[in-house]
Amino acid sequence: MSNKVAIIASNGGLFDAYKVFNIATAAAASEKEVAIFFTFEGLNLIHKQGMHGLEMPAGKEHFAVGFANSGVPSIPQLVEMAQELGVKFIACQMTMDVMGLTKADLVEDIEVGGAVTFLEFAKDAAPTLTF
């Protein structure tokens, strides 16, 4: 059985962030080796400022109350926890260039790489998830 979980985060909304970080932290807490490849809008999730103001999908703003009442941790908290549990963050170099981002715009302790960096990790991972 594979002990690796590989995740691709390619969307930048609040719901996307929860899907990515909940699965990632749960897997890491279950002693899996986890890596997340952040690409395109997924880079929002680890953007120093951006991650504090992720948006809900249009028309779903009423869920804000549910989030506030259900004791769900904030995205910056989940990011910190994921890193503390050893989840590896890989930011996609190509999309960073396209979007004009540098490593300094993103949270600390990440790796910047291309598709092959992620594929190398994911080649023997099960499952590989895309959000």
Next chain:
Amino acid sequence: MVKSDVQLDAKGLACPMPIVKTKKAMNEVAEGQVLEIQATDKGSVADLAAWSKTVGHQYIGSHEENGVFYHYIRKCNPEVSEAVEKTFEHTISNEEALNGKGLILDVREAAEYTFGHIPGAKSIPMGELAERLTELNKDETIYVICRTGTRSDLAAKQLAEEGFNNIYNVLPGMTGYEGELQKEVE
């Protein structure tokens, strides 16, 4: 009130926090000890059982009281505990012990006993055996049982060394028991 060695308050936290906190708390728990997790997240009922299975700990059970779930997990080291050789020579099958005239002595942790034991079995967790010997009669036949026969093997040796004459280790133990279970919690 179920007995546990370490308690974790995860009330008010949503998924995945109860799991993350449990993983961290488990670092402070010694092998064989029982961790109690208090959670209000309804998902924790299925999640903590699944987590225990994935990581290799023993999920003992849970019960609910006033909207709080109390979960009990015993820390295991699967690579070690299953491989330990059982050396106490007087053994008896589950069936023979159940039909026998002796006392069934359950040496699992109190929480494991609470969540289901053979009706009429006496509970003395292995760690308390040395100080509770006076509760047992040296001439009585005693069938020592645990989950898989490992702890009961050690307990049987301990009793024999203390001068107990009619001691048997019950194999395979509670994992092979399919009869009626008496529970102390709902």
